[in-house]
Amino acid sequence: MRWDFLVINTVALIKDGLANVASRIRYIFRWLMGLEKCVILFYKIEEFCLDRKMPGIGIESRMLTTSMLTAINNLQRKKRSIVFMATNRLHAFDSAITSTGWSDMQLFVGTPNLDARCIQFCDKLASSPITNEQSSAAEAVYRTFLTKVWSEDAMFMNYLEGMQFASSCADVIMREGDLSEEAMASILNTQAAVMTVRGTVRDEYIASMDMSRL
Secondary structure, eight states: OOOEEEEEEHHHHTTTOGGGHHHHHHHHHHHHTTOOSEEEEEESOGGGSBOTTSTTOOHHHHHHHHHHHHHHHHHHHHOSSEEEEEOSOGGGBOHHHHSTTTOSOBOOOOSOOHHHHHHHHHHHHHTSOOOHHHHHHHHHHHHHHHHHTTTTTGGGOOHHHHHHHHHHHHHHHHHHSSOOHHHHHHHHHHHHTTOSSOTHHHHHHHHHTTOOBO
């Protein structure tokens, strides 16, 4: 494809200070409108596109949302670039963004699946000085354990958390020679207390799982 790639995030939008966000948005979009053959990713900009029907939202936020939606829509209508938006808070967006007429596609991108997590573990074992028999046995125990606790906590680990879990489990094998479900449960419980997708974030994650639209 060989198109350019550009990321617009919150930092870019507030670079001139919170008092000058509106003028900063106009400046950025004048520049974006002149681009061609560029993939533009708007990353975590939901604070500038908050649902205008949200209880308690101020007039400033509603006007900011209207301004941002108009700017993005005008950019899309140029059809010179491809526009993506990424967020962890889809429900915070104004309903116009998730409507059929505004966006061409809505895709839920979740955490790594079970097979991907097992691959992470195998990669960690590949660099450890254990036998093939130990490695195969550990892989089977690892997959069985994750399958049992998948919907409780395992599926909600993000990529880096999954790597940390796999690394900790591999360390157990190198120290003790084998891997037990008790050891993995202890590691997972420790990580679950601080993992990113927990509490209200997990509730929103689950609610977003069925919101893909192709």
